[in-house]
Structures are given as structure tokens and as C-alpha cells.
Amino acid sequence: MDFFTLIQILDATVRLAIPLLLACLAGLFSERAGIFDIGLEGKMLAAAFFSAAIASMTGSVWIGLLAGIAASLFLSGIHGLASITFRGNQLISGVAINFLAAGMTVLIAQSWFSQGGRTPSLSGAERFNPINFPGALTTTNEVKAASPLMQVYSELLSGHSLLVYVALLTVPMTWWLLYRTRFGLRLRAVGENPAAVDTAGVSVVGLRYAAVAICGILCGIAGAYLSTALQAGFVKDMSAGRGFIALAALIFAKWRPWHALYATFLFGLFQALELRPDVIEAVIGMKVQGQFLGALPYIMTVVILAGFVGKAIPPRAGGEPYVKER
Amino acid sequence: MDVMPKWAEVVLVPLISLLLAAILSGLVILAIGEDPIAALKLMIDGALGSTYGWGYTLYYATNFMFTGLAVSVAFHARLFNIGGEGQAMLGGLGVALACLFIPWPHWSLGLLGAIVLAGAFGAIWAAVPAYLQAKRGSHIVITTIMFNFIAAAVLNYMLVNVLRPKGAMDPATARFPEAVHLPTLHDILAPIGISFSKAAPANVSLLVAIVACVLIWLLIWRTKLGYEIRAYGHSESAAKYAGISPVKITMIAMIISGALAGMMAINNVMGEAERLVLNATEGAGFIGIAVALMGRSHPLGVFIAAILFGFLYQGGAELALWTSIPRELIVVIQALVILFTGALDNMVRMPLERIFLALRKGGN
Numbered sequence A: 001m002d003f004f005t006l007i008q009i010l011d012a013t014v015r016l017a018i019p020l021l022l023a024c025l026a027g028l029f030s031e032r033a034g035i036f037d038i039g040l041e042g043k044m045l046a047a048a049f050f051s052a053a054i055a056s057m058t059g060s061v062w063i064g065l066l067a068g069i070a071a072s073l074f075l076s077g078i079h080g081l082a083s084i085t086f087r088g089n090q091l092i093s094g095v096a097i098n099f100l101a102a103g104m105t106v107l108i109a110q111s112w113f114s115q116g117g118r119t120p121s122l123s124g125a126e127r128f129n130p131i132n133f134p135g136a137l138t139t140t141n142e143v144k145a146a147s148p149l150m151q152v153y154s155e156l157l158s159g160h161s162l163l164v165y166v167a168l169l170t171v172p173m174t175w176w177l178l179y180r181t182r183f184g185l186r187l188r189a190v191g192e193n194p195a196a197v198d199t200a201g202v203s204v205v206g207l208r209y210a211a212v213a214i215c216g217i218l219c220g221i222a223g224a225y226l227s228t229a230l231q232a233g234f235v236k237d238m239s240a241g242r243g244f245i246a247l248a249a250l251i252f253a254k255w256r257p258w259h260a261l262y263a264t265f266l267f268g269l270f271q272a273l274e275l276r277p278d279v280i281e282a283v284i285g286m287k288v289q290g291q292f293l294g295a296l297p298y299i300m301t302v303v304i305l306a307g308f309v310g311k312a313i314p315p316r317a318g319g320e321p322y323v324k325e326r
Numbered sequence B: 001m002d003v004m005p006k007w008a009e010v011v012l013v014p015l016i017s018l019l020l021a022a023i024l025s026g027l028v029i030l031a032i033g034e035d036p037i038a039a040l041k042l043m044i045d046g047a048l049g050s051t052y053g054w055g056y057t058l059y060y061a062t063n064f065m066f067t068g069l070a071v072s073v074a075f076h077a078r079l080f081n082i083g084g085e086g087q088a089m090l091g092g093l094g095v096a097l098a099c100l101f102i103p104w105p106h107w108s109l110g111l112l113g114a115i116v117l118a119g120a121f122g123a124i125w126a127a128v129p130a131y132l133q134a135k136r137g138s139h140i141v142i143t144t145i146m147f148n149f150i151a152a153a154v155l156n157y158m159l160v161n162v163l164r165p166k167g168a169m170d171p172a173t174a175r176f177p178e179a180v181h182l183p184t185l186h187d188i189l190a191p192i193g194i195s196f197s198k199a200a201p202a203n204v205s206l207l208v209a210i211v212a213c214v215l216i217w218l219l220i221w222r223t224k225l226g227y228e229i230r231a232y233g234h235s236e237s238a239a240k241y242a243g244i245s246p247v248k249i250t251m252i253a254m255i256i257s258g259a260l261a262g263m264m265a266i267n268n269v270m271g272e273a274e275r276l277v278l279n280a281t282e283g284a285g286f287i288g289i290a291v292a293l294m295g296r297s298h299p300l301g302v303f304i305a306a307i308l309f310g311f312l313y314q315g316g317a318e319l320a321l322w323t324s325i326p327r328e329l330i331v332v333i334q335a336l337v338i339l340f341t342g343a344l345d346n347m348v349r350m351p352l353e354r355i356f357l358a359l360r361k362g363g364n
Helices: A003-032 A040-058 A061-085 A091-115 A139-145 A147-156 A162-180 A182-192 A194-199 A202-230 A244-253 A257-273 A277-284 A290-305 B006-031 B036-048 B050-078 B083-102 B109-135 B140-163 B185-192 B206-221 B224-234 B237-240 B246-263 B266-272 B283-296 B298-323 B329-342 B347-361
Strands: none
Touching: A003 A040, A003 A147, A003 A182, A003 A202, A003 A244, A003 A257, A003 B237, A003 B266, A040 A061, A040 A091, A040 A202, A040 A244, A040 B109, A061 A091, A061 A202, A061 B329, A091 B283, A091 B329, A139 A147, A162 A182, A162 A202, A162 A257, A182 A194, A182 A202, A194 A202, A194 B109, A202 A244, A244 A257, A244 A290, A244 B237, A257 A277, A257 A290, A290 B109, A290 B140, A290 B237, B006 B036, B006 B329, B006 B347, B036 B050, B036 B298, B050 B083, B050 B185, B050 B206, B050 B224, B050 B266, B050 B298, B083 B109, B083 B140, B083 B246, B083 B266, B083 B283, B109 B140, B109 B206, B109 B266, B206 B224, B206 B246, B206 B266, B206 B298, B224 B237, B224 B246, B246 B266, B246 B298, B283 B298, B298 B329, B329 B347
């Protein structure tokens, strides 16, 4: 394997890891506040559809992005209503949201576009297009011939869409918000011991709704990225289990922002390698089944959960509705 | 004393939830520019208007009875088994192995063998998450979700690389031998003079599913083990105090649950497709969640809910065939049922409780 192939794989890793990262951070906010969210997948899917659909109708990817975030926030609202206000089962609510998104996206897509559950393909201003850094080479042949440093600059660092850089920025922002602000302290506290937060005179309900809303916004961006940056348009079930991989990454990262970055990039690397079986064969000298690589994030999560490689302890009040003492 | 009488708890709350789900589904159909009443008529006609329709409705219902019971048994021990889908996939593998590699002399023996292997495969697939929950404290919901994906990868590998006959292109096993073809409802009902559609896939598995409903009812409400499962589900600490082992109950409840989900494969793999294909489960494992929630985890409720969902499934297929409403409408209805009967349960219950409280005060 030459250096350029490595750079190509890392480049693919970045592109595939971004939706995982955004969804993982979304889950992090929600679960740190004590609200389990297995509906990440559904929120991403709904956002992917509405971003692509509205971008295609208005010709502006920015309006599409807003529509995607709005759709994701709407589902977050349902989740909040079910799990915070009506103290229902958060897991069941998440399952319902996943199915709601899977069904409604196809139903609406068919009704609006009649193209078998997809949106028209997007082009030009309807998409988030690659941003090329100054001086970066753009064609594959040029990059291949350039020096290693130039290859890294042109292929790996440059040429991603705006949302990639935004997603990378959300990692330090999440860290800062959670560990350096009063809001973050309260948010973490409400996931560990809501009664204490309540006693301090801070609204548990308000904090949890805020966390669920942030989760919705991030899932919205993740979905918009899928349909308007990674691909050019929405197709049925395009989130393809990414919400669950993000959930796995969240456990892998033990609910910490920087570790979420590492975990999602690791899982992104698996996805990138799954697309390049020739490279794996060349590197380790034997054929690895694609199915095995695809299942690896899930297997690793089970191993981590089992506590064989460091124990993953979730926020203590996670999954339990808070009932104010009377 | 409970605020609400028992009949309200068992019948009224689920009925109102269901009604809300139905109204919203109707609005969804209206929103995509179709007529909900006409759609409902078409569904009833297609699913219940002929023995052919009934044959499909009951075929789907059989799947959902197994997966619904699976989720219910776990619910009784307050365990949420989202892994029915993966367990059913593995059950399919068990059925395929039983049918392809053992020369059964008669379908009845083949069916017994397939039940055992399908149940065992499903049970193993549920036992691992159960063990991890009981012994290592890893959350069963997450592990069962992960096991769904791992099951899909295992099945994909087995079908593409191991079980696919030489020269075949599509990832599926060879056809099962003639000897293990299960009798359909047509074959069963013809001798007693009832003519039933020959083309419909409902088969003898339906009877197995009904027997399973009865057995699970006996288990949960008439045996010591069932009592222990329910006690554990109500209060883990109380159950522990009464000498019930949490590890044992978690393992047993999940093994029964996984076995039931796995057994679904006798219907869809052995009874209908007569070979194992990718995506043989068609999401039935997840529909089990909706069925169990709607049926209030009671076998009779599961039975009724399974038939309702069988009707929705077959009716939905008819809709997709004759109108521009895609099949995904059923996924939406399923989501709404899960949402209203499962997650937003208290939205219906809280106001009802208030009404009953007011009524009782007025009566005194």
C-alpha cells in the first residue's frame, strides 16, 4: 500500500465518521442529562429527507439544513414529551421515533416527488460542496504526483464540505459547554442526581428539554450532512444504522466528548475499510470478510459493555423519569 | 386501591391509545392526498374479504404472535428485548440447518426438529445479552440492538459464503426437501370440508403459535417460575428478598423470549419461503414490540394484536398494489401504535385517572 492510498482511506474515514460524530455528540448531550435516546437513527433519517427535499424545492442548501434541523427537533419534541413530561419509557419512545421516521420519509417522498421514496438528485447550491483550501490540488492525478505533505494538505485536510469542519468544531465546543460552563455542570448533574439539581432550585424539566433540543439540532446537522454533503439527495433508509453505530461509539467513548471523536473516527475507519477490501488483503496478507468489518463496531461495543476492556458506566439517572417529591 | 377500575386499565386505555393512533394514521393518509375511508375499505377487502386475504393475514399474524410473545415474556421480567429481529434471523438459520442436513421422514418430525433448533438458536442469541446483563451489568437494550446487527452479519456471511448452493447467484440456501414442506391451511381444512385458498401461505405454524400463546399464559400465571418472573419484574429488591435469584430470572426470561422469537422461523422460513433468504424476518421482530405493548403483554392480548397487525400488513400490501400509498404506511401506523400505547401511555392515563377520581368523589 502506498502513501496515497493511505491518505485516500483516511480521507474516506473523515467523510464517513462525520455523521457518526455529530449523532454521537447528540446522544451525549441527551444521555448526559439522563434521557436515553435510541431514536438518533430516526432523527437523522428525518433530517436527511427534509434537508434534501427542501433544498431541492428552494434551491438553497441552507434552507434545507434549517428544515432538516426543524424535522429533527420535532421528533426530539415528541421524545421529550413522552419521556420528560409524561414520564413514559424512553427506550420505547426511541423505537417509535425510529419507525415514524422510516415510514414517514418514504411516504412523504413518494407523495411529493413520486420517485419511489427518493428526492431528486441535488446539484450546485442545493448541496454543501467541497471547500478547497488555497493552493490545494484538486485532481487525483495531480495529488498523486505531489509530495506527501501536499497530499495530506490537498486530499485529507482540504476538499471537505463546510459541515465537516463544523462537526469537528463541535467537539471542543461540547467539551467547553459541558465542563467549563454552569449550564454544563447542571446538565451533567441532572443525569446523575436530578433530585440534587431540583433541591438547588434549578428546573430538571427545563434542563432535560434543553439537552433533548441540543440533541435534535446535532442530529439534524448529521442528517443534512448525509443527504446534502456526503451524498446528493435522499434515498430510503439512507441513515443505514448510523444512529446505532453512534450509540455504540458513545458507549465506547464512555460519554466523553473527545473520546467520542476518537471512537467515531475508529468506526469511520472500519466503514472506510469495508469499502476497500483490496487494501486490507494487501496489508495483512489475508482476506477479511466484509461482513466482519461491518459488524466490528457492534462486536466491540458488546465487549466494552461487558466490561472486559475497561468498564463503561452510564450516567446514573439515565432512563429514569424524574418525579418531584411531594 | 387503584384509581381506575380494572376494565378501564385493561380495555379503555389501550382502546383510546389505539384510537389516537388510528386518527393520526387517517390524517397522514389525508395529508398525502388519499381518502382514508376508501383506504380502510380496500384494506378490509384485501385482508379479510377472501380466504386468500385471510391466509396472508393469518400468516403474518403467526409471525407476530411468536415475536409478540417473545417481547411480552421479557417485559414481565422488566427486560426490554429489542433483539427479536436478530433472534428470529438466527432461528431461521436453525430451521435451515434442520431442514437441509437432516433427512426427516415426515413433515411432523421435521417440524418438531425445526422448532427445537430454531428455538435453541434464538435462545442462544438472547442468552448472551442476558448473561452480560445479569453478570456484567451491561444494558440489555443496547446489547440486543448490537446483536441484531451482528446477527444480520452472521446470516449474510452464512448465506453468501457457506449455505449458498454452487452456481447460485442470490444469497439464499437451496430449497428444502419435499418431505419437510408444511401443510397449509388449505391442506388442513380441506378434509373437513372447508375450502381455503391454496395460494395463501398460512400454515400449520399458526396452530403452533396458538399453542405457544396458551403455554405462555400457563407459564406466566399458573407456575412458580411465572410467579417469580412477574415478581422480579414488579420489584427487583422485593424479589431478591423473597429468595428469587435475579441472574436466574434474567437468564430464563430471556432464553424463553429468544426461543419464541427464533421459533417464528418455522412459519416464514419453513412454512412460506421453504428456503432461507436474506431479510426473511422482514422486521417482524420489531413489530413484536408493538404487538406486546398493544396486547398489554398478555397472551390473549398478543393474540388479538397479532391478528390486527397481520390485517394491517396484508391490507397495507393491498394498498401498495392498488393505490399510490406505499407500504411504508404500515411502518407509520406501527410507530404510532408503539408511541401511543407504549411511550405516551401516561398521556391517556393521567386525564382518565382524573376523570375516574372525580366520578368517585361525586358518587360519595
